[in-house]
Amino acid sequence: MTLALETTDLKVQLRLDGDWLTLCDLSRLLPGRGVAALLPDGRQAALFRDRAGELYAVDNRDPFAGAAVLSRGLLGTHRGRPYVASPLLKQRFDLLDGRCLDDETVRVRTYEVRAA
Amino acid sequence: MSATPEATPTIVLVGHGMVGQRFLEALAERGLTATHRVVVLCEEPRPAYDRVALTSYFSGRTPEELSVTDPEFITTHGIELYVGDPAVTVDRVAREVTARSGRVFGYDTLVLATGSYPFVPPVPNKDAEGCFVYRTIEDLLAIEEYARTRATTGAVVGGGLLGLEAAGALKGLGLTAHIVEFAPRLMPVQVDEGGGAALLRTIEGMGLSVHTGVGTQEIVVDASGAVTGMKLSDGSELATDLVVFSAGVRPRDQLARDCGLTVGERGGIAVDEQCRTVADPHVFAIGECALAADGRVYGLVAPGYDQAETAAATIAADEASFTGADLSTKLKLLGVDVASFGDAHGTTGDCLDVVYSDSRAGLYKKLVIGRDGTLLGGILVGDAEAYGTLRALTGSVPPVAPESLVLPAGAGAGAEGLGPAALPDDAIICSCNNVRKGTIREAVSEHRCTTVPEVKKCTKAGTTCGSCVKVLGQLVAAELEASGVEVDKGLCGCFSQTREELYEIVLALRITTYQDLLDRYGREEARGTDGCEVCKPAVGSIIASLAPVIGASGYVLDGEQAALQDSNDHFLANLQKNGSYSVVPRIPGGEITPEKLIVIGEIARDFGLYTKITGGQRIDLFGARVEQLPLIWTRLVDAGFESGHAYGKALRTVKSCVGSTWCRYGVQDSVRMAIDLELRYRGLRSPHKLKSAVSGCARECAEAQSKDFGVIATAGGWNLYVGGNGGATPRHADLLAQDLSDTELVRLIDRFLMFYIRTADRLERTSAWLERLPGGLDHVREVVVEDSLGICAELESLMAAHVAHYRDEWAETINDPEKLARFVSFVNAPDTPDPVVGFVPERDQIKPDLPLLAIGHRPLEGSAQR
Numbered sequence: 014m015t016l017a018l019e020t021t022d023l024k025v026q027l028r029l030d031g032d033w034l035t036l037c038d039l040s041r042l043l044p045g046r047g048v049a050a051l052l053p054d055g056r057q058a059a060l061f062r063d064r065a066g067e068l069y070a071v072d073n074r075d076p077f078a079g080a081a082v083l084s085r086g087l088l089g090t091h092r093g094r095p096y097v098a099s100p101l102l103k104q105r106f107d108l109l110d111g112r113c114l115d116d117e118t119v120r121v122r123t124y125e126v127r128a129a
Numbered sequence: 130m131s132a133t134p135e136a137t138p139t140i141v142l143v144g145h146g147m148v149g150q151r152f153l154e155a156l157a158e159r160g161l162t163a164t165h166r167v168v169v170l171c172e173e174p175r176p177a178y179d180r181v182a183l184t185s186y187f188s189g190r191t192p193e194e195l196s197v198t199d200p201e202f203i204t205t206h207g208i209e210l211y212v213g214d215p216a217v218t219v220d221r222v223a224r225e226v227t228a229r230s231g232r233v234f235g236y237d238t239l240v241l242a243t244g245s246y247p248f249v250p251p252v253p254n255k256d257a258e259g260c261f262v263y264r265t266i267e268d269l270l271a272i273e274e275y276a277r278t279r280a281t282t283g284a285v286v287g288g289g290l291l292g293l294e295a296a297g298a299l300k301g302l303g304l305t306a307h308i309v310e311f312a313p314r315l316m317p318v319q320v321d322e323g324g325g326a327a328l329l330r331t332i333e334g335m336g337l338s339v340h341t342g343v344g345t346q347e348i349v350v351d352a353s354g355a356v357t358g359m360k361l362s363d364g365s366e367l368a369t370d371l372v373v374f375s376a377g378v379r380p381r382d383q384l385a386r387d388c389g390l391t392v393g394e395r396g397g398i399a400v401d402e403q404c405r406t407v408a409d410p411h412v413f414a415i416g417e418c419a420l421a422a423d424g425r426v427y428g429l430v431a432p433g434y435d436q437a438e439t440a441a442a443t444i445a446a447d448e449a450s451f452t453g454a455d456l457s458t459k460l461k462l463l464g465v466d467v468a469s470f471g472d473a474h475g476t477t478g479d480c481l482d483v484v485y486s487d488s489r490a491g492l493y494k495k496l497v498i499g500r501d502g503t504l505l506g507g508i509l510v511g512d513a514e515a516y517g518t519l520r521a522l523t524g525s526v527p528p529v530a531p532e533s534l535v536l537p538a539g540a541g542a543g544a545e546g547l548g549p550a551a552l553p554d555d556a557i558i559c560s561c562n563n564v565r566k567g568t569i570r571e572a573v574s575e576h577r578c579t580t581v582p583e584v585k586k587c588t589k590a591g592t593t594c595g596s597c598v599k600v601l602g603q604l605v606a607a608e609l610e611a612s613g614v615e616v617d618k619g620l621c622g623c624f625s626q627t628r629e630e631l632y633e634i635v636l637a638l639r640i641t642t643y644q645d646l647l648d649r650y651g652r653e654e655a656r657g658t659d660g661c662e663v664c665k666p667a668v669g670s671i672i673a674s675l676a677p678v679i680g681a682s683g684y685v686l687d688g689e690q691a692a693l694q695d696s697n698d699h700f701l702a703n704l705q706k707n708g709s710y711s712v713v714p715r716i717p718g719g720e721i722t723p724e725k726l727i728v729i730g731e732i733a734r735d736f737g738l739y740t741k742i743t744g745g746q747r748i749d750l751f752g753a754r755v756e757q758l759p760l761i762w763t764r765l766v767d768a769g770f771e772s773g774h775a776y777g778k779a780l781r782t783v784k785s786c787v788g789s790t791w792c793r794y795g796v797q798d799s800v801r802m803a804i805d806l807e808l809r810y811r812g813l814r815s816p817h818k819l820k821s822a823v824s825g826c827a828r829e830c831a832e833a834q835s836k837d838f839g840v841i842a843t844a845g846g847w848n849l850y851v852g853g854n855g856g857a858t859p860r861h862a863d864l865l866a867q868d869l870s871d872t873e874l875v876r877l878i879d880r881f882l883m884f885y886i887r888t889a890d891r892l893e894r895t896s897a898w899l900e901r902l903p904g905g906l907d908h909v910r911e912v913v914v915e916d917s918l919g920i921c922a923e924l925e926s927l928m929a930a931h932v933a934h935y936r937d938e939w940a941e942t943i944n945d946p947e948k949l950a951r952f953v954s955f956v957n958a959p960d961t962p963d964p965v966v967g968f969v970p971e972r973d974q975i976k977p978d979l980p981l982l983a984i985g986h987r988p989l990e991g992s993a994q995r
């Protein structure tokens with residue numbers, strides 16, 4: 014089966030310093046996976062969409078390994094909350110508050126995102 | 130500082146080693162740290178660490194990781210710990226201890242836990258440069274430094290437990306290592322003559338030189354005073370750059386002697402059953418410095434822990450005594466299991482020995498049995514699997530014949546078969562921490578521990594030498610099952626089924642999507658969710674391997690399947706530590722034309738990639754940025770290369786030797802067979818990676834017996850071996866069938882692989898699967914050779930479908946613009962390379978710029994923004 018991706022012209026936007034920054038078409042986000050986006054200040058954000066269509070964004074950098082790869086991890090659900098598992102050493106990060114589920118002292122930044 | 134520290138009673142502990150630390154914990158558990166001022170004088174430059182695991186420093190454990198002192202524990206309990214400040218005098222009349230720094234502490238109770246010092250025989254030049262002992266982290270740091278800069282050969286004086294450990298460490302440091310032991314055998318204290326002989330063969334087989342029955346007479350030095358060799362008692366001289374003395378330990382009782390406490394004839398501070406010194410009720414001695422009431426000085430940590438508990442209990446005015454301890458030990462020395470327990474040397478009158486020995490395999494097992502059948506003790510060399518069970522049975526009449534306990538597995542109901550279920554509740558499972566079976570069962574049934582780590586935390590069992598952890602695991606599982614807690618064998622938190630059950634569901638119901646499977650067959654709470662990173666790739670793999678049969682797309686990046694793949698499969702390349710990728714084109718059988726080699730070289734040069742010949746007979750190109758992958762593959766595909774699936778749980782390589790075409794010994798064309806097999810099974814998704822090799826004759830240059838399926842040519846055809854493994858737990862493959870024709874060989878491999886794919890667990894290599902499967906190899910032979918289940922036709926047709934539908938993933942990907950859109954650095958800036966992916970030069974090529982990864986680090990952001 015092939016999933017029919019929505020072909021609306023909705024855009025993914027991320028909130029930065031009070032403004033909404035347009036990053037890409039919603040159709041670029043495959044449910045369950047992410048993409049990386051470059052922010053004007055040089056940071057990187059990892060954007061995700063879950064199977065229910067919700068959007069999330071966290072800092073792209075894996076705080077354990079240092080590489081900017083969180084956008085390449087797999088999404089999952091833990092106790093009803095969405096998370097991404099790093100593709101490097103598999104630590105999981107809550108997508109709502111950025112907390113690492115496997116090491117409570119570590120947290121990644123989260124961003125507000127929307128489809129508009 | 131409080132005004133009158135004298136107001137609260139003071140306990141001064143001298144020596145912060147393993148036993149000292151345990152004593153502090155025992156004080157805290159009894160609430161004594163709240164009612165007493167506790168002062169600790171620690172001589173070493175660091176608080177207590179795991180001396181038992183000292184040697185693991187050489188396998189990468191850092192001094193910090195070796196620590197057994199939680200700084201929080203020290204502060205929470207208000208303990209005053211003076212690191213690097215030893216006690217120098219004790220005034221028992223004034224009840225004062227003076228430390229090297231000049232600090233003076235009054236005490237109500239003094240506890241000496243000063244441990245031992247290594248005994249160095251008084252041979253000439255024993256203090257020369259290059260002579261060391263093996264006791265502290267500082268000793269190891271010094272040995273490491275000297276070995277690295279100034280030595281190529283090292284000798285250890287003493288072939289006991291520590292000597293062997295030290296010799297193994299020297300070998301690990303790259304030195305040629307010798308062991309010199311005065312006694313006629315290795316480990317004279319723990320093992321008898323037969324055990325020593327088995328140990329000797331194995332240790333010599335590892336390339337260590339053993340000299341038994343000779344003593345060290347003199348250390349030979351050069352003009353600068355550095356070691357160059359040693360003179361031995363048989364008149365010979367051994368050339369060596371470094372010497373480690375490991376000739377036993379002596380109690381550190383000098384402080385006690387100086388203040389007039391009673392010490393034993395051969396050393397050790399004399400104490401009573403409460404660990405109080407016999408001369409002074411205000412002073413205790415525990416651990417290796419103490420001469421216990423039974424007249425022994427114990428050189429093991431477990432008795433020291435008991436003494437620590439006893440002393441703390443006595444100070445708290447509780448009943449406790451230490452009357453002696455079991456000297457059972459199990460060690461893994463240089464990878465050889467050695468265990469002795471109970472009355473290992475058969476000193477009890479009228480006892481009998483049961484001995485099993487196989488000198489070729491380096492096995493020696495002896496049980497000492499009393500007249501009435503009671504198991505009194507034993508020695509195991511080479512295979513100590515049964516140690517946990519046997520030690521716990523010591524002192525009782527075993528429920529099965531003693532012979533069956535030492536025979537190798539498979540030759541009868543061995544002790545492994547007997548299992549810990551047969552043990553009585555008062556059997557000691559963990560001798561380091563004196564934990565009985567009943568206590569472990571209670572931890573599960575009453576304290577609701579459901580995992581081994583929880584039980585460890587709750588009972589302390591398994592937290593010291595670790596030799597009991599295996600039995601612990603079996604007990605916990607048995608107890609959980611017995612108490613009705615269903616041991617969850619499900620794949621993950623989303624599915625209660627095993628991988629095998631999910632495979633059957635997907636096949637029978639022709640389910641083609643993960644979401645469908647999750648929503649219909651997942652656990653209640655997981656339905657409708659996003660699942661997890663464990664089951665997604667596992668289900669993705671099942672769907673991919675059944676794709677042609679169930680009508681799913683065979684292309685792993687199609688539709689939903691793309692979302693299920695592990696990151697590597699998603700980008701069809703292997704992620705490296707800095708976020709770049711490696712590229713591995715398939716080189717079937719390891720055979721490659723000069724033209725293709727040139728193409729690989731040109732591509733690597735043009736993209737600046739690091740190239741390396743892999744352990745799988747092909748070439749890996751490292752350092753590709755995600756956006757470069759399609760460009761690199763376009764060129765590779767043009768030159769006739771295909772994906773090597775180095776990223777997938779799939780067939781990796783079929784290695785070959787050059788075989789009968791060139792080799793004077795070859796009896797079949799191993800290269801052609803390897804290529805045929807690699808092309809047949811390429812792209813096949815399986816529970817774990819699959820590796821193979823084909824050798825042209827029994828000399829086995831392709832190492833086929835270390836592969837999941839290995840083929841060795843015979844004069845009459847091919848022998849097929851299965852279940853081999855390299856990696857962390859190597860296993861030689863088992864012979865499945867002999868003298869097969871080409872067609873028979875391929876048919877049998879088809880069946881074998883499909884049966885494995887169908888029934889194995891996630892990430893279970895064929896070796897582990899074969900070991901787990903009830904009936905093992907025999908069962909596999911019945912199913913795939915004799916077709917006992919009548920499924921061979923189905924297995925063959927599943928494989929035929931795979932072969933017919935194989936397409937190269939990379940060729941498909943570079944021809945699909947929609948898929949290519951994923952290979953960008955940034956969705957909003959596809960032409961900007963990821964600035965974190967940087968490289969620096971190394972040996973004329975590149976390597977990841979690791980400092981760059983580290984500076985990318987930013988402090989944690991304040992609060993969540995969402």
Ligand code: SRM
Binds near residue numbers: 741747820
């Ligand atoms: C590249 C290579 C090392 C090299 O430079 O030579 C390599 C590299 C990796 N190996 Fe290997 N292994 C390589 C040959 C081997 C071999 C030798 C062989 O195949 O003959 C073995 C032992 C044989 C065996 O597997 O039985 C081997 C046993 C492992 C294991 C342990 C497997 C086990 O059953 O214990 C792992 C870990 C795992 O798979 O869980 C592993 C995992 C890995 C991973 C995937 C680790 C990772 O996740 O990053 C490495 C990534 C490869 C990459 O980025 O391209 N690699 N690895 C070799 C690639 C061979 C190839 O051409 O495909």
Ligand SMILES: Cc1cc2nc3c(=O)[nH]c(=O)nc-3n(C[C@H](O)[C@H](O)[C@H](O)COP(=O)(O)OP(=O)(O)OC[C@H]3O[C@@H](n4cnc5c(N)ncnc54)[C@H](O)[C@@H]3O)c2cc1C
Binds near residue numbers: 217265291
């Ligand atoms: C390499 C190695 C491997 C071992 N393997 C095992 C094993 O597998 N199983 C096992 O049971 N045992 C093993 N042992 C033995 C085990 O480590 C000891 O039995 C245990 O450490 C004894 O603890 P302790 O606290 O009595 O002495 P220690 O750990 O030696 O601690 C005594 C401490 O007191 C300090 N000290 C001495 N005098 C003073 C002073 N005047 N003032 C202040 N501090 C002082 C010393 O510096 C030392 O730090 C091994 C030992 C070594 C070296």
Ligand code: SF4
Binds near residue numbers: 789830
């Ligand atoms: S395995 Fe036999 S045929 Fe192959 S290269 Fe070695 S000796 Fe020659």
Ligand code: FES
Binds near residue numbers: 561
């Ligand atoms: S026997 Fe050593 S930790 Fe249990």
